[in-house]
Amino acid sequence: MLWYKSWLDTRWRFLIGLGLLLCSAAATVLTYPQILKLLQIAPQNVGGVFAQQIRESVELAREYRGYVWSNWFRQNLAQWATLFAVLLGTAGMLAHSGGAIFTLSLPISRPRLLGIRAATGLAELFVLVFAPSLLIPLLSPAIRQSYGVETALIHSACFFIAVSVFFSLAFLLSTIFDDPWRPLLIALAIAFALALVDKLLRAPAFSLYRVMSAETYFRTGHVPWGGLLASAAASALFYYAAVANIVRRDF
Numbered sequence: 696m697l698w699y700k701s702w703l704d705t706r707w708r709f710l711i712g713l714g715l716l717l718c719s720a721a722a723t724v725l726t727y728p729q730i731l732k733l734l735q736i737a738p739q740n741v742g743g744v745f746a747q748q749i750r751e752s753v754e755l756a757r758e759y760r761g762y763v764w765s766n767w768f769r770q771n772l773a774q775w776a777t778l779f780a781v782l783l784g785t786a787g788m789l790a791h792s793g794g795a796i797f798t799l800s801l802p803i804s805r806p807r808l809l810g811i812r813a814a815t816g817l818a819e820l821f822v823l824v825f826a827p828s829l830l831i832p833l834l835s836p837a838i839r840q841s842y843g844v845e846t847a848l849i850h851s852a853c854f855f856i857a858v859s860v861f862f863s864l865a866f867l868l869s870t871i872f873d874d875p876w877r878p879l880l881i882a883l884a885i886a887f888a889l890a891l892v893d894k895l896l897r898a899p900a901f902s903l904y905r906v907m908s909a910e911t912y913f914r915t916g917h918v919p920w921g922g923l924l925a926s927a928a929a930s931a932l933f934y935y936a937a938v939a940n941i942v943r944r945d946f
Contacts, residue, residue, distance in 0.1 A: 697808065701815035705786045709819040712779035713826065719775060720827035723767045724834040730756055759840045761913075763831060768850050769908040773858075773890075776824055780858045781882040783816040784865025785875060805942050813866060813934055820862055824855045850909045853919065857907035857926045861886055863933035870940045 734756060755761035828851040835842045861882060868878035893904045905911070906922030 697803065697811045698815060701812050705783055705816060705819060708779065708782045708786060709823070712775070712782070712823050716772070716775055716779075716823055716827040717830060719771045720767065720830045721834060723763065723771060724831055724838060724840075727759065727762060727840065728838055730762065759835070760842065760846070763842055764850070764908065764913045767828070767831065768854060768913075769904075769910070772824070772828065772854065773904060773907060776820070776854065776858050777861050777886050778883070779823055780820055780862040781865040781879060781886065783819055784862040784882065785869045785878045786816065806938050809934075809938050809941055813863075813937075816862060816866070817859060820859065821855055824858065825851045828854075849912060849918065853909035853912065853923060854907050856923050856930075857903055859930045860903060860926050860933070863930040863937070867933045867937040867940070870937045 734753060755765040825848075828847045829844065832842045832844045832847050864885065865878055865882040868881055869875075872878050889903055893902045903922075903926065906919050906926055909919060911917055911919040911922075
């Protein structure tokens with residue numbers, strides 16, 4: 696029953712996110728031939744503050760594997776999946792919600808209740824990351840390109856572990872604040888700040904967004920184990936803090 700209730704509480708966030716991400720992944724693949732045509736007429740000498748990043752994006756797009764990594768894992772998936780990770784996390788346990796208070800009154804321990812809530816959200820996030828990413832190898836032959844399933848799986852695994860940090864952060868915030876907006880806005884603000892720092896300062900490989908896109912694996916073939924372990928540890932820390940917060944509160 697608790698699994699089913701958790702699903703009912705988050706199903707529309709999940710289904711909307713899945714539909715948007717599947718469409719985005721399909722568009723990423725199917726627009727590649729047009730991108731190649733545009734690259735042939737693109738200016739070679741670009742000036743300005745972001746000139747180096749623009750030139751890098753153009754060079755990456757000339758190869759299909761680089762294009763998929765740059766446009767899907769580093770941009771589209773990073774933006775959409777982060778948003779829906781926060782949305783799923785904030786559906787965890789809001790103190791103001793009458794349904795949440797009723798659920799807490801059931802004859803079940805609070806750690807188990809939050810465990811089921813978190814597991815449901817993470818399972819939905821897992822599908823949101825893997826299903827659209829695996830659509831890319833399936834659609835690539837339609838434009839006479841190929842993308843390895845193994846590569847998609849490794850990138851998706853790295854992405855899921857890293858983006859779960861935002862899910863767990865939002866989950867924790869939803870146990871602190873009594874309204875649905877502050878957890879959402881605070882988590883999104885933190886995600887935006889981290890993305891801005893990564894974009895402007897070109898942070899080292901430890902950057903959460905570098906781990907999320909598995910940039911080290913893309914460039915060198917090495918899985919960023921250190922960043923993945925740090926991300927998993929941060930997610931676990933946020934989750935246990937959320938459990939401790941709910942256990943000690945008197946509703």
